[in-house]
Amino acid sequence: MEIFWYIAIGIVLTVFFVLDGYDFGTGIIHLFFAKKEKDKEVITKSAGLFWDSNEVWLVAAGGMLFMAFPTFYASVFSGFYLPLIIVLWLIVFRAIGLEFRGQFKYQMWKDIWDVSFGVSSLLLALFFGIALGNIVRGVNLGGVENGVSAHEGHYFFLPLWDSSFSPLTEHPGVIDWFTIIIGLIAVVTLAIHGANWVILKTNSSINSKLKGVIFKLNITLAVLTLFSLFVWQKVNPNSLDNFSDKPYLMVFPLIYFTGLIGLFFINKIKKDSHAFVLSTLIIVGGITSSLASLFPVILPSVNDTHEHLTIYNTAAESYGLSVALNWAIIGFILLIVYFIVQKRLMGGKVDHMDYGH
Amino acid sequence: MEDMIFYDRLQFAFTITFHYIFPQLTMGLSLMIVYFKWKFLRTQVEKYNNAAKFFMKIFAINFTMGVVTGIPMEFQFGTNWAKFSELTGGIIGQTLAMEGMFSFFLESSFLALFIFGEKLMGQKLHFLTGFLVFLGSWASGWFILATNAWMQHPVGYEILDNGKFVLENFSALFTNPWLLPAFLHNQMASVVTSAFVMASIGAFYILRDKHSEYGKLFLKTGVVFGLISSVLVAFPTGDWNAKNVAKYQPGTFAAMEGIFETEEAGAEIVLIGQPNMVEKKLDNKIAVPNILSFLTYQEWDKQIPGMDQFDADELPDNIPALYYSYHIMVGLGTIFIGVMALALFFLWRKKLYNIKPLLWTIMFLVPFPYIANITGWYTTELGRQPYLVYGLLRTSDGISPTVSSGNTLFTLLGFVALYMLLGLLFLILVGKTINQGPTPQKH
Numbered sequence: 001m002e003i004f005w006y007i008a009i010g011i012v013l014t015v016f017f018v019l020d021g022y023d024f025g026t027g028i029i030h031l032f033f034a035k036k037e038k039d040k041e042v043i044t045k046s047a048g049l050f051w052d053s054n055e056v057w058l059v060a061a062g063g064m065l066f067m068a069f070p071t072f073y074a075s076v077f078s079g080f081y082l083p084l085i086i087v088l089w090l091i092v093f094r095a096i097g098l099e100f101r102g103q104f105k106y107q108m109w110k111d112i113w114d115v116s117f118g119v120s121s122l123l124l125a126l127f128f129g130i131a132l133g134n135i136v137r138g139v140n141l142g143g144v145e146n147g148v149s150a151h152e153g154h155y156f157f158l159p160l161w162d163s164s165f166s167p168l169t170e171h172p173g174v175i176d177w178f179t180i181i182i183g184l185i186a187v188v189t190l191a192i193h194g195a196n197w198v199i200l201k202t203n204s205s206i207n208s209k210l211k212g213v214i215f216k217l218n219i220t221l222a223v224l225t226l227f228s229l230f231v232w233q234k235v236n237p238n239s240l241d242n243f244s245d246k247p248y249l250m251v252f253p254l255i256y257f258t259g260l261i262g263l264f265f266i267n268k269i270k271k272d273s274h275a276f277v278l279s280t281l282i283i284v285g286g287i288t289s290s291l292a293s294l295f296p297v298i299l300p301s302v303n304d305t306h307e308h309l310t311i312y313n314t315a316a317e318s319y320g321l322s323v324a325l326n327w328a329i330i331g332f333i334l335l336i337v338y339f340i341v342q343k344r345l346m347g348g349k350v351d352h353m354d355y356g357h
Numbered sequence: 358m359e360d361m362i363f364y365d366r367l368q369f370a371f372t373i374t375f376h377y378i379f380p381q382l383t384m385g386l387s388l389m390i391v392y393f394k395w396k397f398l399r400t401q402v403e404k405y406n407n408a409a410k411f412f413m414k415i416f417a418i419n420f421t422m423g424v425v426t427g428i429p430m431e432f433q434f435g436t437n438w439a440k441f442s443e444l445t446g447g448i449i450g451q452t453l454a455m456e457g458m459f460s461f462f463l464e465s466s467f468l469a470l471f472i473f474g475e476k477l478m479g480q481k482l483h484f485l486t487g488f489l490v491f492l493g494s495w496a497s498g499w500f501i502l503a504t505n506a507w508m509q510h511p512v513g514y515e516i517l518d519n520g521k522f523v524l525e526n527f528s529a530l531f532t533n534p535w536l537l538p539a540f541l542h543n544q545m546a547s548v549v550t551s552a553f554v555m556a557s558i559g560a561f562y563i564l565r566d567k568h569s570e571y572g573k574l575f576l577k578t579g580v581v582f583g584l585i586s587s588v589l590v591a592f593p594t595g596d597w598n599a600k601n602v603a604k605y606q607p608g609t610f611a612a613m614e615g616i617f618e619t620e621e622a623g624a625e626i627v628l629i630g631q632p633n634m635v636e637k638k639l640d641n642k643i644a645v646p647n648i649l650s651f652l653t654y655q656e657w658d659k660q661i662p663g664m665d666q667f668d669a670d671e672l673p674d675n676i677p678a679l680y681y682s683y684h685i686m687v688g689l690g691t692i693f694i695g696v697m698a699l700a701l702f703f704l705w706r707k708k709l710y711n712i713k714p715l716l717w718t719i720m721f722l723v724p725f726p727y728i729a730n731i732t733g734w735y736t737t738e739l740g741r742q743p744y745l746v747y748g749l750l751r752t753s754d755g756i757s758p759t760v761s762s763g764n765t766l767f768t769l770l771g772f773v774a775l776y777m778l779l780g781l782l783f784l785i786l787v788g789k790t791i792n793q794g795p796t797p798q799k800h
Binding site for chain 2: 023068
C-alpha cells in the first residue's frame with residue numbers, strides 16, 4: 001500500500017513538473033530571448049492560459065503526501081522551512097506577473113510584470129532543482145552534533161547555506177555546490193522544455209532562433225549531467241547501488257538519455273510536438289531516476305545515529321491508506337478526463353486565443 | 358517557546374484571514390452566476406448572460422487570488438505545524454487531499470472552460486460548466502469544513518501509544534455532527550458576502566447613472582439573495598451551531614457569550630459589555646435575563662455553566678477576542694437582515710432605485726459581510742483554543758520542533774509585505790472591471 005501511494009504521488013509530482021515545468025521554462029525563455037512586444041505578449045500568453053490548471057497538480061501532490069506520508073510531510077516541510085516559503089512567494093510573483101501584465105497598456109507596467117514573471121520562473125526552476133539535490137544528498141536528521149541529537153530523529157532544520165557551501169560538511173545548508181549543480185540542471189532542462197513549448201504553441205518570430213538555443217542548451221545539459229553523475233558519487237557513495245541491485249531500474253536513466261540524445265537532432269525533427277516529447281522525457285527520466293536511486297528511502301540521513309526516512313517509517317496507518325485508495329481511483333479517473341477535455345479545447349497555437357478579457 | 362507559538366499563530370491567522378477574503382466571495386458568487394445563467398436559458402434575455410459573464414470575470418480575479426494565497430495554507434501545515442501534521446495527517450490529510458483532488462481540479466478546469474468556451478460549447482454546456490464551477494467551489498468548502506469539524510469535535514479516530522491519531526472510521530468524518538451545521542452556516546454566510554457585493558455594485562451603477570440597467574438587475578438580485586441568506590445564516594444554521602458549541606464545547610460557549618458566573622435560574626443574553634479579565638466580570642453590561650437559556654435549550658430557567666465552572670487552562674486563552682469576534686458577527690448579521698428587509702420592502706413598493714440614502718448605505722456596507730465572515734471564523738478558531746484538536750492536542754504541542762521564532766518572524770514580515778502588494782493590485786483590478794461594466798466590449 002505504501003508503494004502504491006509512493007508511485008501515485010510520484011506520478012502526480014512528475015506531471016506537475018512536466019506541465020508547470022514548461023511555464024517556468026517559458027518564463028526563462030521570455031526573460032532572455034523575447035525582445036519584441038508582440039513576441040513577449042504571445043509567449044506570456046502561452047504560459048498564462050495554463051499556469052493555474054497546471055498548479056493544481058502541485059496542490060494535489062501536496063494533499064496526497066500529507067495524507068499518505070504525514071511524518072515525511074512534517075519533517076521535510078519544517079526542515080526546509082525557508083526555501084519552501086520563498087518558493088511560495090515566487091509562485092505568487094510568477095502568477096501576478098502573468099495575470100497583471102495585460103491589464104494596462106503602458107509599456108512600463110508591462111515591463112515590471114515581465115521581469116516578475118521571468119525572474120520568478122528562473123528562480124523557481126533553480127529552487128526545485130536545489131530541492132531535488134537536497135533530497136538525494138540527504139540531511140542531518142535529528143540535528144546530530146558530536147553524536148548528540150538536538151531533536152527527534154525524524155526532524156531537522158537546514159539554513160539556506162553554510163559558510164563552506166560544501167555538501168560534505170556535518171551541517172550542509174540548502175544551497176551548496178552540489179545542489180547548485182542540480183539546480184542549474186533543472187534551469188537548463190526547463191529552459192529547453194519551455195523553448196519547445198513556445199515553438200509548439202506560438203507563431204512568435206523567435207521560434208526559428210529558439211531551435212539553435214535548444215541545441216546549445218542541450219550541450220550544456222549533457223556536460224552538466226555527466227559532471228553531476230561524477231560528483232554525486234562523491235556526495236553519496238551508495239547512489240548507484242539500487243541500479244546495480246535491480247537492473248530493470250535502468251529504464252529510468254534510459255528515458256532521460258533518450259530525451260537528451262534525441263534533442264541533439266532538434267534541427268532535423270519535423271514535428272514540434274516530437275521535440276516537446278523529448279524534453280518531457282528528460283524531465284520524467286530525471287525525476288524518476290533520482291527517486292529510483294533512493295527507493296525505498298525518501299530522505300537519506302547523513303549521520304549514523306538516525307535511520308533514513310523511508311516510505312515505510314513515515315507512512316500513515318494501513319486502514320487510512322486503503323480507504324483513501326477508493327476515492328483516489330475515482331479522483332484519478334476524473335483528473336484524466338479533465339485533462340483530456342482541457343487539452344482538446346485549448347489545443348493549437350495560442351496567438352489568437354482570447355486571454356481573459 | 359512562547360514567542361514561537363505566538364509567531365506561528367500570528368502568521369497562520371494573518372495568511373488565513375487574507376486568504377479567506379477570496380473564497381467567501383467565489384463560493385457565494387458561483388451560486389449567483391448559475392442563477393443568472395439559468396435565467397438566461399429560460400428567458401433568452403441577453404442581459405442575464407452578460408451579467409453571468411461579468412461576474413465570472415470578478416470570480417476569476419478572486420479565484421486567482423484564492424489560489425496563490427491558498428497554496429501557502431496547505432504548505433503551512435507542514436512548515437509551521439509539523440508536529441500537528443505528523444500526529445493527525447493520517448486523518449485530516451484525507452479530507453485535505455480530497456479537496457485538492459476533487460474540488461480544486463473541478464473548479465479550475467471548468468472555470469477556464471466557462472471563460473473561453475462559450476462559443477465552442479453552446480449555451481446548455483456553458484450553463485453546465487458554470488454549474489460545475491459552483492459544485493467545485495462548494496465541494497471545496499465541504500472538505501475544508503470537514504477538516505475543521507474534526508478538529509473541533511474529533512470523531513472516528515484512535516490514539517496510538519506514540520500519540521498519533523489513526524483513522525478508524527472514514528465515513529465518520531462526514532457524518533460528524535459538527536459538520537453539516539457548520540457547512541451550511543458558512544455557505545450561507547458566503548452567499549451573504551456575494552449578495553452584498555452584487556447589491557453594492559448595483560447601487561454604485563445606479564448612483565453614478567452608468568450601466569444603470571445592469572445596476573437595477575444587480576441591486577434587485579443582490580437584495581433578494583441578501584435577505585434570504587442573511588436570515589438563513591442566523592436561523593436555522595447559526596442557532597444550530599450555537600447549540601453545538603453549547604453541547605460539545607461548553608467552556609467556549611460561556612466565554613463567547615460572556616458568562617463569567619453561573620446563574621442558577623437561567624442565563625441572560627449579553628448585548629453589550631466589555632470583558633474585564635481582572636475582576637472576572639463584564640463592564641458596562643446590557644443584558645436581557647433568561648433569553649440565552651431559552652434560545653439554547655427552549656427552557657427559560659435552564660442553567661448554563663459559566664466560566665467559573667471550568668479550569669483556566671481548559672478555557673480559550675484569549676477570552677475578550679473571542680467574545681468580541683462573536684458579538685461583532687452576531688451584531689453585523691442582525692444589521693444585515695434589517696437593511697436587506699428594508700431594501701426589499703422598497704423594492705416591492707417600486708421605490709428602491711430612487712431612495713438615495715438607502716442606496717448609499719448598501720454601497721458602503723460592502724466591507725461588513727467580509728468582517729462578519731472573518732469574525733465568525735475567529736469565533737470558531739479562538740473558541741477551540743487552547744487546543745488544535747479539541748480536548749486532545751494542545752496548540753503548544755503542534756508547532757514545528759525545529760523552526761526558530763526568528764525564521765517565522767522573517768516569513769511573517771515577508772507575507773505581510775507581499776500581501777499588501779497583492780491586496781493593492783487586487784483592488785486596482787476589481788475596480789477596473791467594475792468601471793468597465795458588464796456591457797459587451799467591441800473588438
